[in-house]
Amino acid sequence: MDMAQHLSETELSARILRHAVPKMSELNIPVTPNNYSVWYEYYLGINLDLKRAIDGLLANEVSFTATVCEGLFTTYIQQHSPEVVENVQIETQLLINQLLAKIAGMSHGNVKFSSSLKAFDKALKTNPSSEVLQQLVDDITTELDGIIDANIAMDQSLNTINQEVSALKSEMSELRSVVMTDQLTSLNNRRAFDEEVISHIDTFNQKEFESSLLVVDIDHFKKFNDVHGHLIGDKVLTYVAQALKQSVKGDDFVARYGGEEFVILLPNTGIDEAKIVANNLRQKIAKRNLTIGKEKKLPLGNITVSVGCASLKNEDSKDSYFIRADEALYRAKSAGRNCVMVESESN
Numbered sequence: 001m002d003m004a005q006h007l008s009e010t011e012l013s014a015r016i017l018r019h020a021v022p023k024m025s026e027l028n029i030p031v032t033p034n035n036y037s038v039w040y041e042y043y044l045g046i047n048l049d050l051k052r053a054i055d056g057l058l059a060n061e062v063s064f065t066a067t068v069c070e071g072l073f074t075t076y077i078q079q080h081s082p083e084v085v086e087n088v089q090i091e092t093q094l095l096i097n098q099l100l101a102k103i104a105g106m107s108h109g110n111v112k113f114s115s116s117l118k119a120f121d122k123a124l125k126t127n128p129s130s131e132v133l134q135q136l137v138d139d140i141t142t143e144l145d146g147i148i149d150a151n152i153a154m155d156q157s158l159n160t161i162n163q164e165v166s167a168l169k170s171e172m173s174e175l176r177s178v179v180m181t182d183q184l185t186s187l188n189n190r191r192a193f194d195e196e197v198i199s200h201i202d203t204f205n206q207k208e209f210e211s212s213l214l215v216v217d218i219d220h221f222k223k224f225n226d227v228h229g230h231l232i233g234d235k236v237l238t239y240v241a242q243a244l245k246q247s248v249k250g251d252d253f254v255a256r257y258g259g260e261e262f263v264i265l266l267p268n269t270g271i272d273e274a275k276i277v278a279n280n281l282r283q284k285i286a287k288r289n290l291t292i293g294k295e296k297k298l299p300l301g302n303i304t305v306s307v308g309c310a311s312l313k314n315e316d317s318k319d320s321y322f323i324r325a326d327e328a329l330y331r332a333k334s335a336g337r338n339c340v341m342v343e344s345e346s347n
């Protein structure tokens, strides 16, 4: 279930809270901040590795022992979003404590009421005087009023908690976006790319779906750094990043893989079409005579890129998919650069 897609922030937080706490109790998982972070992300549905791992454990009826819970937290939360964890831990603990205290208060009120009802029932069977009866009715009414008040207070607390969880959730998504963004170019970074590839592979396994991958590398990039300095090198990287972003459609996913290497995932695109996209962007970049600086223009000449293309196949993993496109890129470099190569037919 991917809740994140259809609901408003407040609804989403409330829904996750309502699913996560009962599920944890059903599985005998203590509601600690670490465990809650795991189940929060599980019901949020966008941490695909975590979701797959938990679904596997549930399908195999593995017991969620302290060690299993700790393993899930360390592998899929702490390493995945380390910046998020500390914040979430403190705030989640506070929220859960508040919630549990309220729930405990409510059930205490209900137990008391139910024993008053039993006493009332028993007294009725003994033919009580009208004074005694009146006293019993008064007692019950007082307790009922108490329960109604507690219900109202509970509703208010839940609203407050929902709002706080919602604020926490948007803080989390802001942090997530920082963690997923390349600071120099503002493109998606490698971590975001890894998640996107996994989602392409999932979609591919579930329905008819084509996906192609371009690996784009700036030719002789080192010379920009050597001749003009690192800062100009950075500007060239930013320029190419923007050019790539502007050369593709909205659904296409552009990321900086590292150094002067970029990746573009093209959903619903076969290899022939991917090759056309690759050649278009290559030509667009090569055509421009780049200068840097507004008043004193520094000529940098033509920048060219080499591109390797692959398309997703059965049994592909994130790594095998990337490696095929990267090998094609290597052949483009060997063939003289400023060209596009497609994965070899034998692969």
Ligand SMILES: Nc1nc2c(ncn2[C@@H]2O[C@H](COP(=O)(O)OP(=O)(O)OP(=O)(O)O)[C@@H](O)[C@H]2O)c(=O)[nH]1
Residues within 6 Å of the ligand: 184, 217, 218, 219, 220, 221, 222, 223, 225, 229, 230, 231, 232, 233, 234, 237, 258, 259, 260, 333, 337
């Ligand atoms: N300015 C800048 N340079 C970087 C950054 N990341 C990597 N580099 C540089 O990119 C250069 C890559 O050089 P090479 O791997 O030799 O590749 P190349 O010069 O592009 O040559 P080919 O790929 O073979 O065409 C190295 O000098 C790195 O220091 C960065 O963030 N900023």
